[in-house]
Amino acid sequence: MSDIPPELDENLHHFASGGKDVEWLPPLPIKYYTVAHIVQNNKILLGYKKRGFGQGKYNGFGGKVEPNETSLEAAMRELEEEAGIRAPLKHVGVLLFIVSGAEKTFHIDIYYASEFEGTPTESDEMRPEWFSLSPPPPNNAMTAEDTNQLPPIPWDKMWDTDQCWIPLLPQGRAFRGRADFDKDENGSFVPRRWWYGLLDE
Numbered sequence: 001m002s003d004i005p006p007e008l009d010e011n012l013h014h015f016a017s018g019g020k021d022v023e024w025l026p027p028l029p030i031k032y033y034t035v036a037h038i039v040q041n042n043k044i045l046l047g048y049k050k051r052g053f054g055q056g057k058y059n060g061f062g063g064k065v066e067p068n069e070t071s072l073e074a075a076m077r078e079l080e081e082e083a084g085i086r087a088p089l090k091h092v093g094v095l096l097f098i099v100s101g102a103e104k105t106f107h108i109d110i111y112y113a114s115e116f117e118g119t120p121t122e123s124d125e126m127r128p129e130w131f132s133l134s135p136p137p138p139n140n141a142m143t144a145e146d147t148n149q150l151p152p153i154p155w156d157k158m159w160d161t162d163q164c165w166i167p168l169l170p171q172g173r174a175f176r177g178r179a180d181f182d183k184d185e186n187g188s189f190v191p192r193r194w195w196y197g198l199l200d201e
């Protein structure tokens, strides 16, 4: 599609976009981050972020890539530090995350694995919890079986625009995206404009 945002220069097939009809934010120096997910048997492991950037939101496990490590090494280290598990992570996507008025573009490498070793364990930073990847049944159609199921993904407590790509993780389809945000007077992040595409394989 012709409206591929600047900085996403690969051959991409649009699958999600939205927001206001405004210019993309100007490019900034890039800082590298990771986020990793365990996706297994129609469920996904997310962590409740207890402190720092994104506090109070659910997200995959991740953080900054340190100068002495690769992105994959950082992703494995953060998964172990934050969730107490090890997994053969595979790279699946890149999200360029830009906040109006910030100093850096966040280049976030997105990883997933379908198996892991260890027991998901709460850390100082994250509380791991499993969620169902199936859409929730309508309220009036709940059965006794449904009530035993895992809770649905808590989209209202996650970064806006994650809903575009989390459902793709079980297929392992490679994607690229960009999400620009504004900050409102309360310091909350408000999505401004976003675009996601599948990479040619």
Ligand SMILES: Nc1nc2c([nH]c(=O)n2[C@H]2C[C@H](O)[C@@H](COP(=O)(O)OP(=O)(O)OP(=O)(O)O)O2)c(=O)[nH]1
Residues within 6 Å of the ligand: 033, 034, 035, 052, 053, 054, 059, 060, 061, 062, 063, 064, 065, 097, 106, 108, 159, 160, 162, 179
């Ligand atoms: N899923 C998702 N994750 C995002 C978005 N924006 C964003 O920064 N993140 C992730 C990338 C990183 O995993 C995390 C921010 O890193 P962090 O501040 O937790 O880094 P860190 O753990 O190294 O920080 P610290 O402990 O060193 O203070 O948030 C987004 O829009 N969606």
